[in-house]
Amino acid sequence: MPRGPYICGLDAAMDIVGGKWKALILWELKDQPRRFGQLRQSLTGISEKMLIQRLRELEADEIVYRKVYAHVPPKVEYGLTEAGTALHRALLPLAHWGERRMEALDEQTAGHLTVVDDPSPSPWAARSA
Amino acid sequence: MPRGPYICGLDAAMDIVGGKWKALILWELKDQPRRFGQLRQSLTGISEKMLIQRLRELEADEIVYRKVYAHVPPKVEYGLTEAGTALHRALLPLAHWGERRMEALDEQTAGHLTVVDDPSPSPWAARSA
DNA sequence: GTAACCAGTTACCAATTGGTAAGTAATCCC
DNA sequence: GGGATTACTTACCAATTGGTAACTGGTTAC
Numbered sequence: 001m002p003r004g005p006y007i008c009g010l011d012a013a014m015d016i017v018g019g020k021w022k023a024l025i026l027w028e029l030k031d032q033p034r035r036f037g038q039l040r041q042s043l044t045g046i047s048e049k050m051l052i053q054r055l056r057e058l059e060a061d062e063i064v065y066r067k068v069y070a071h072v073p074p075k076v077e078y079g080l081t082e083a084g085t086a087l088h089r090a091l092l093p094l095a096h097w098g099e100r101r102m103e104a105l106d107e108q109t110a111g112h113l114t115v116v117d118d119p120s121p122s123p124w125a126a127r128s129a
Numbered sequence: 130m131p132r133g134p135y136i137c138g139l140d141a142a143m144d145i146v147g148g149k150w151k152a153l154i155l156w157e158l159k160d161q162p163r164r165f166g167q168l169r170q171s172l173t174g175i176s177e178k179m180l181i182q183r184l185r186e187l188e189a190d191e192i193v194y195r196k197v198y199a200h201v202p203p204k205v206e207y208g209l210t211e212a213g214t215a216l217h218r219a220l221l222p223l224a225h226w227g228e229r230r231m232e233a234l235d236e237q238t239a240g241h242l243t244v245v246d247d248p249s250p251s252p253w254a255a256r257s258a
Numbered sequence: 259g260t261a262a263c264c265a266g267t268t269a270c271c272a273a274t275t276g277g278t279a280a281g282t283a284a285t286c287c288c
Numbered sequence: 289g290g291g292a293t294t295a296c297t298t299a300c301c302a303a304t305t306g307g308t309a310a311c312t313g314g315t316t317a318c
Contacts, residue, residue, distance in 0.1 A: 006227070006231060007153060008153075008156060008224065008227070008228070009223075009224045009225060009226070009227030009228030009229075009230070009231060010152050010153070010156060010220060010223060010224040010227055011152070011153060011227065012227040012228075012230055012231050013223045013224065013226055013227030013230070014146075014147070014152050014223075014227075016230075017143075017223075018143070018147045018152075019305095020147075020305080020306080023139050023140070023143050023147075024136060024137075024139070024140060027137060027139055035264090035265090036264075036265055036266075037264065037265075040265095047306075047307055047308075048265085048266070048267090049266095049267085049268090049306080049307075049308090050305090050306065050307080052265085052266065052267085053305095053306095068265095071264090071315095072263085072264090072313095072314055072315040072316075073262085073263040073264040073265080073314085073315075073316085074263085074264050074265050074266080074313090074314085075264075075265085076264085076265060076266085083230070086226060087226055089222070090222040090223045090225065090226035091139060091222075091223060092222070093218070093219040093220075093221070093222055093223075094138075094139060094142045094143075094146075094219045094220060094222075094223060095137065095138045095139040095142065096138060096219065097138070097142055097215060097216055097219035098135070098137070098138030098139055098140065098141040098142030098143075099137070099138030099141075100138075101138070101141055101142070101145075101212070102135060102138060102141050148275095149275080149276080164294090164295090165294075165295055165296080166294065166295075169295095176276075176277055176278075177295085177296070177297090178276080178277075178278090178296095178297085178298090179275090179276065179277085181295085181296065181297085182275095182276095197295095200285095200294090201283095201284050201285040201286075201293085201294085202284080202285075202286090202292085202293040202294040202295080203283090203284085203293085203294045203295050203296080204294075204295085205294085205295060205296090
């Protein structure tokens with residue numbers, strides 16, 4: 001974790017949200033707080049170690065809060081802070097751009113039957129000579 | 130590079146712009162195309178290897194174009210494609226969020242003289258018990 | 259007594275990422 | 289012939305990141 005000094009605002013923002021899973025965790029919390037186990041289930045493929053690590057980082061950056069209930073078995077709740085909500089709003093345009101891009105990529109591969117493991121470079125990836 | 134399948138649009142977007150330096154390269158190209166050497170100078174601290182790698186990835190993703198002039202000594206120009214410009218626009222709110230956050234962090238450390246290497250956790254990073 | 263529950267923690271290992279530094283290629287200029 | 293210029297390429301090494309799997313702790317239910 002470099003933690004600045006940052007060249008620009010985007011640099012600072014990417015430092016927080018750029019790590020693997022971090023944006024996805026934010027997305028999972030955008031509507032309501034979640035328990036640890038719920039996050040682990042929603043983010044299919046994440047390991048417990050990673051989830052904890054990322055949550056701790058986001059917590060240290062004041063993006064998510066962590067609320068522990070004195071229950072047995074344990075109950076811990078994660079949710080967005082005010083800064084986290086603002087960050088989520090700032091990410092909306094980027095998310096939309098990504099969706100439109102995914103649609104475009106789908107169209108690229110549509111219309112071809114059995115396009116599997118084609119070794120030739122796709123025309124849109126061609127390097128300008 | 131995982132290259133999908135993506136969980137959501139933000140996932141796809143972060144896959145492209147999440148790598149180290151990538152957002153900064155985008156920023157450097159936002160107003161006008163740049164030559165390789167110019168980028169290397171502007172992005173202080175980047176190694177030639179990294180710069181090339183990131184540029185190639187952004188090029189393969191159709192975010193930047195690469196134009197080679199048949200000159201000696203060589204001249205290569207990098208600039209934003211249409212998709213790259215759209216991506217830059219989508220990143221503006223995030224950049225603003227980052228700027229406001231940097232200001233907030235500056236205010237945190239302002240007012241203290243010789244606040245250097247303080248081992249105690251800052252209050253805004255405290256973990257909720 | 260012991261199994262289940264939840265939210266972690268820990269140890270160990272593999273893969274990816276990033277840095278340094280030297281080399282390459284083509285041409286012009288002296 | 290030799291140096292300067294520009295945009296890379298390559299080899300090698302260190303650091304960071306990420307994965308797997310086993311273990312912990314306190315309480316309740318059987």
